[in-house]
Amino acid sequence: MARYAQVTGGIVTAINVTTANPAEGWIEVGPDVALGWTYDGETFSAPAAAAPTPRALTRLEFEVLVQAAAGLTAEQFMAALDDQSAEMRLLWRRLGIATQVEKENPLVQAGWLAMVAASHLTQAQVDAINAAWPEG
Numbered sequence: 001m002a003r004y005a006q007v008t009g010g011i012v013t014a015i016n017v018t019t020a021n022p023a024e025g026w027i028e029v030g031p032d033v034a035l036g037w038t039y040d041g042e043t044f045s046a047p048a049a050a051a052p053t054p055r056a057l058t059r060l061e062f063e064v065l066v067q068a069a070a071g072l073t074a075e076q077f078m079a080a081l082d083d084q085s086a087e088m089r090l091l092w093r094r095l096g097i098a099t100q101v102e103k104e105n106p107l108v109q110a111g112w113l114a115m116v117a118a119s120h121l122t123q124a125q126v127d128a129i130n131a132a133w134p135e136g
Contacts, residue, residue, distance in 0.1 A: 070125035
């Protein structure tokens with residue numbers, strides 16, 4: 001038995017296992033080719049792996065991540081929480097209302113800027129937090 005792929009627009013849209021070529025336009029393939037693979041006229045390729053998606057965090061998970069990934073002491077973290085500047089009060093108020101914290105949310109990105117501007121974090125610490133953010 002041979003395997004044949006039907007390709008539409010450069011994508012494998014059907015696989016047929018048969019003793020003879022099922023019809024004109026079907027291409028004989030090996031056992032690894034599957035639906036969704038691409039074909040450039042010569043080579044079949046597996047689809048690229050999907051980029052990992054950052055997981056939404058609870059506020060507790062977010063606070064633990066920030067402190068751990070940034071290497072903040074309890075005193076440093078509490079100083080950020082206790083900062084009475086308008087920017088920091090607004091940041092913590094919004095986090096208190098949020099049911100989850102999403103890495104790519106513009107408010108989170110603005111929060112990083114506020115934390116750096118208030119000298120509670122460095123950009124290197126923000127980068128470490130983003131790198132440590134768990135995936136979905």
